[in-house]
Amino acid sequence: MEIRLGIVGLGTVGQGVLELLERQGGFYASSLNLDFRVTAACARSEKTLARITDPRCLKTSDPLAVANHPEVDVFIEVAGGEDVPKAWVEAALKSGKHVVTANKALLAKHGAELFPLAAANGRLLLFEAAVGGGIPIVRTLQESLIGNDIDGLACIINGTCNYILTQMAVNKASFSDALAEAQRLGYAEADPTFDIDGWDALHKVSLLASLAHGKYVDYRRLTAEGIRNVSALDIRMAEELGYEVKLLGVVERVAAKDGGEGRIFAAVYPVLLERSHQLAAVHGVLNAVYLKTSAAGPLLLTGAGAGKLPTASSVISDVLAAAHQSVKAGAAPTDAAFFSADNAASLLSIDELETEFYLRLTAVDKPGVLSKVTGILGEHGISIRALSQKPEHDPENVPVIILTHTAKNARVMRALAEIDALDIIREQTRVIRFYK
Numbered sequence: 264m265e266i267r268l269g270i271v272g273l274g275t276v277g278q279g280v281l282e283l284l285e286r287q288g289g290f291y292a293s294s295l296n297l298d299f300r301v302t303a304a305c306a307r308s309e310k311t312l313a314r315i316t317d318p319r320c321l322k323t324s325d326p327l328a329v330a331n332h333p334e335v336d337v338f339i340e341v342a343g344g345e346d347v348p349k350a351w352v353e354a355a356l357k358s359g360k361h362v363v364t365a366n367k368a369l370l371a372k373h374g375a376e377l378f379p380l381a382a383a384n385g386r387l388l389l390f391e392a393a394v395g396g397g398i399p400i401v402r403t404l405q406e407s408l409i410g411n412d413i414d415g416l417a418c419i420i421n422g423t424c425n426y427i428l429t430q431m432a433v434n435k436a437s438f439s440d441a442l443a444e445a446q447r448l449g450y451a452e453a454d455p456t457f458d459i460d461g462w463d464a465l466h467k468v469s470l471l472a473s474l475a476h477g478k479y480v481d482y483r484r485l486t487a488e489g490i491r492n493v494s495a496l497d498i499r500m501a502e503e504l505g506y507e508v509k510l511l512g513v514v515e516r517v518a519a520k521d522g523g524e525g526r527i528f529a530a531v532y533p534v535l536l537e538r539s540h541q542l543a544a545v546h547g548v549l550n551a552v553y554l555k556t557s558a559a560g561p562l563l564l565t566g567a568g569a570g571k572l573p574t575a576s577s578v579i580s581d582v583l584a585a586a587h588q589s590v591k592a593g594a595a596p597t598d599a600a601f602f603s604a605d606n607a608a609s610l611l612s613i614d615e616l617e618t619e620f621y622l623r624l625t626a627v628d629k630p631g632v633l634s635k636v637t638g639i640l641g642e643h644g645i646s647i648r649a650l651s652q653k654p655e656h657d658p659e660n661v662p663v664i665i666l667t668h669t670a671k672n673a674r675v676m677r678a679l680a681e682i683d684a685l686d687i688i689r690e691q692t693r694v695i696r697f698y699k
């Protein structure tokens with residue numbers, strides 16, 4: 264059976280998709296009886312479009328021409344952009360096409376409209392490549408682990424941040440040098456804000472949280488803390504304590520005390536991870552998702568979180584799923600409920616998170632400083648597990664490391680607001696939470 268594909272975006276991922284279709288096409292035709300043909304392709308520039316050599320293929324710079332093309336069964340959006348592609352995806356769904364996208368920003372922001380639209384039109388909206396690049400995590404959660412509750416999930420889901428933290432740990436690089444190196448190698452954008460402040464990871468975490476719990480988790484209601492404030496000194500301190508610093512996406516289900524539905528906690532922040540934890544061994548641009556499942560036990564999926572062929576591999580798996588659905592010709596099963604606003608998850612805010620904390624204060628070296636600081640922590644009910652002062656520094660700026668026992672996030676933040684207002688404190692206290 265012929266499956267007609269329309270593709271918007273012929274950049275890194277788009278080229279990878281065309282390459283894999285070329286490589287694997289013979290197998291799909293002979294073994295699966297699926298004959299893929301690209302009938303419409305879109306990019307902004309003539310130069311990019313010139314890569315399409317099939318004279319039968321429509322070449323256009325107008326994505327809507329692909330979305331509305333009568334000879335397209337599956338619409339592939341691999342162009343990017345948070346808002347602009349929404350109209351293309353809407354048009355494709357309304358004109359009866361299945362949609363495959365690699366675009367996490369689009370789905371995090373507009374999924375609550377797009378998934379119900381797909382359901383209303385009996386079409387699939389698939390996004391394996393949007394989370395974790397080549398790691399098959401979306402369908403794993405949707406299908407392979409359907410017999411499980413997902414009790415917890417932790418992920419390293421932004422390769423740029425993981426690369427920077429790895430460079431800081433292994434090569435003792437400063438944050439700014441590690442970022443510059445990531446930019447030089449093409450791992451980080453010229454404006455790296457979206458990655459290093461945790462927003463890209465938060466988009467993906469909101470999608471994972473929705474999939475894991477069958478409830479809509481809106482990223483706009485979650486907290487993202489990036490790695491901008493993690494210093495070389497914090498990495499060194501962590502190392503001395505037997506930990507790695509990682510930017511983690513964390514999703515937990517918190518049971519309700521009355522046996523009710525419970526709440527979902529989802530956030531992105533830097534953590535101290537014991538060196539023996541499986542995620543601590545995930546270095547460089549690699550991504551990983553660690554799942555605590557109720558029946559299958561703990562699972563770790565790790566691999567390339569980005570890149571031409573890994574990402575295209577996930578796009579192709581969605582294209583195949585859409586093709587199988589086209590063969591069946593009925594209305595498609597849908598995850599609309601997962602992402603519709605009237606199925607919103609009850610969320611636990613980061614204020615209520617209870618964990619242990621690493622605090623790095625920068626204080627003047629004079630008598631009474633430590634008792635003032637510990638006094639404030641005590642007044643807020645925060646007990647101290649360990650405290651050390653690093654004497655080798657300038658007496659005007661002495662790092663004081665405090666590890667706390669488990670404490671509520673909101674209490675720690677209130678205490679730190681008081682501590683940071685003291686005239687003996689030289690800069691804002693750095694906070695890294697522990698993850699177990």
Ligand SMILES: NC(=O)c1ccc[n+]([C@@H]2O[C@H](COP(=O)([O-])OP(=O)(O)OC[C@H]3O[C@@H](n4cnc5c(N)ncnc54)[C@H](OP(=O)(O)O)[C@@H]3O)[C@@H](O)[C@H]2O)c1
Binds near residue numbers: 275568
């Ligand atoms: N790269 C990765 O490793 C990766 C991994 C996971 C997910 N993704 C996602 O995949 C998507 C594509 O990423 P990419 O790295 O392949 O991007 P890219 O290399 O920048 O390619 C984007 C392509 O889309 C075309 N395009 C962009 N805006 C357009 C518009 N308004 N109208 C028509 N064509 C347009 C560009 O045309 P021109 O060539 O003419 O400029 C280019 O061919 C993004 O959503 C990204 O987040 C990427």
